[in-house]
Amino acid sequence: MSPKHVEQMYDALIVGAGAAGLSAALGLLRSERITAMIQSGTTPKILVISKLQPLRSHTGSAEGGIAASLGNVAKDDWHWHYYDTVKGGDWLVDQDAAQLLAQEAPATVINLERSGVAFSRTADGHIAQRKFGGHTAQFGQQPVPRAAYAADRIGHQILHTLWQQCVAQGVEFAEEWYVTDLVLNEHRTQVQGVVAYDTHTGTVHALHAHNVLLATGGAGRLFHTTSNSWDLTGDGMALALEAGLQLEDSEFVQFHPTGLAHTGILISEAARAEGGVLRNSDGEAFMQRYAPEHADLAARDVVSRSIMAEIDAGRGVPDPKDPQGPHDCVWLDMTGIDPDHMHAVLPQVVETIKEYAGIDPTKQAVPVKPTAHYTMGGIPITTDGEVYTWVDGERRPVAGLYAAGECSCVSVHGANRLGGNSLLDACLFGNRAGAALASRIADTMGTDDTVTVHSTTDDETTGASPSDDAVAAAAKARRNELQTLLTAGGEADDRADAESTPQQPATKDDNAYQLLADLGAAMERALAVRCDSASIDAALQLVDGEFATRARALHTHSDAPAFNQEITAIWEVRHMLELARTVLCASDARHESRGSLKRTDYPERDDEHYLAHSMTSRDGAVQWQPVHIVDMPPQRRDY
């Protein structure tokens, strides 16, 4: 769907239609003040833009659950959830935000239920809950069932329910529109709008807005092996960087220990909980050695690091599908689990392994390797979703710019996210950002008729001159670039010489898909699970050298703009490079190991120097923002 017509000025543009974007739209529309406004006949102009049809968003893939101390199955307390979150994040968590997360979690989950989510139920009809790694009772004493679940499809249920509620509210969507630019004023203190590309028609739109919310999800595609869907190319983070803003804690990427070999598809932790054992090429159950107490059920980052240590020591195995390939997997041996029991309690796991590895896990070991799973860092926001930059030791807000979900960093996950906390983050802080947006709209609507309205959507010949309209200027630049991308690959005589790229493609047959694959491989070599300054340097050289040159030279292989997926693929891979650089610079700057970041050249946590959030800008400069400690001074993180 595309909007019936494009408004000249929007009250709010929401970019992204996963759990975070849709929660924000609902938080906005359900707020008291906006409801009252609509009833009295003033409807704010809101548009949700998504590069995918909303139901295709990655949120739909989440399996396990959403955390909240409902206490439906065993006694629970939000203080315990708060503690677990801070400890799980290795104390790089802003404690005021984590407190809100834990405190408002039960209401968030209950709201989802009342909106229609088909949660699994306890025998007496309450929302069912299961145990999840790191969620404990009594401040770390014993595991507690805190993750509210819907079989193994919680993300699907939440995504569809939120979309359904948006349909009920009559939310307008621009589907399969790709946002290419975030436009701020000159001093980066105020948002002005976005530029969006309608993939259906190949049209570039200048969209002016008083408020913009980014909810574009994660960036797992930075790595070759990832559990993330193909669209998770970190667009929102790159848009912020390109607009001159910073990213917070972007060096923290969670690797789930058991991705299914070359696919990266997630094999749930439940496989090990039910008795699955990790083995190296000698058949040794090596986790005994690394974590004598918890063995295969140690924390995610611990298991991932142990697997990599085995691989580095030459005890890895190749993916049987590629016997000649690198020995970069280990075995997940589930043959000790009774086959009937396995089918009863791990149906999805068995199906995934059969479907995508062609292996029967009751009879054969399964090749696994750590898979890029979640980006803890992102666009820095306050607990009301307002985007800010860290300047001179202060948070300086960008008026009207908001963010939520995996692309943002309110800093509840710190250096390592707990399972079940990310859907919660997306829904809860998405909702809060929507409510904050609503207040801002209600405060300013009617008072801002001074705003000049330009007709700048499509027709360049009318409307304001680009010099006083930054959004129109950005759109114009995109249109020119688009023209170049579409024609640069054509026959030489078909090409206007003025349009040709500065460097003609050295590799004429290069394309965005190949570049994305090469970048993923390089990032995996450099950063997956562990890194050091040499590995970071090597990747930075590629990113700034060969990859940058190739990215500049990319062009499409068809000049028909409608549904030309190569166009967005080119923009995506350029976004990925922007982000890759920032992640590498932030990793380089942090001379310690904490949570998901393991620097082999700085193996210990260093609270004296690095109990601080990295704030990295496009030029690679890193500033440090102190962690908000409220009532939990840093401790050791043992499990």
Next chain:
Amino acid sequence: MNGNDETRALVTLRVHRFTPRAERNRSRSGSPFAKQSSPFGSSSARRPRGKQWVQDYELSVLPDTTILDCLLTIKRTQDPSLAFRYSCGHGMCGSDAVAVNGTPTLLCTAKVKDWATPDRQAAIDDDGFRKTASADDASPAPVQGGNSLGVIELAALPGFPVQRDLIADIDPMLEQIKRLKPYLQASGKLATTKDGNVDVFEYLQQPEQLAAYETLSNCIACGVCEGSCPVFAGGEAFIGPAALITASRFINDSRDTAADARMDAIDTADGIAACQSVRACSRQCPRGIDVGEEIWQLIAKVKERQ
């Protein structure tokens, strides 16, 4: 496991391609985007015009590679212009329903070994090419050079206008789903104790009540059932199996209070009356919903009221 799976073999993907014609004349000097008139040009039902052709791509793959992986390899190494939707890669997002050898299914769950058939155009000995496991087992020899699994034919999902290559416009399905108010309409009441205090905030639902609609709630709106339905894909006025599944999901949800209105909404000529119980819709549903049976029960339920 089939031992033969570890050996690569050739497969030909025969893709029905389509490039829409630009909606306006392109001038070489100026920007072709300057005079785009309407931002919703493509969403109407009118059949787009453009260039149509069939293209063969040959790949060397492992037999249990998914067709989606084949197409991604083609994009990377042979033809980046080939267009098809995809996102999650493992059957959860519902992006990639296409016709594989004429049968609607998801690219990311369809495997080469299950769909490759001997090429009817090139007359080759078809002994080694049967897709059954026993035939594969019988020929464990390495298949480098020339050994072929055969051909897989791909086309956009039937029943919907083609937009480009394997991309179809499935908005009509989503519009039909939206027509049926696809959202929970509950009483809004909080559960209270005997003396009137709020007891629980969530709606209570017993596991048996959940079981009455849980499977239905797993629909990912992929459109496979719609493309399989001869009535819907045949172009007759029919709201379509996916929309009926959505209606049934809410009708069977103990929390929903609008069952009557919902049944009225589908008790129409283009609603349940249009279903001819062919049950082709059940065969390929990636979420294992027995779509035909569910619709059958829904019809019975609607009829029962009278």
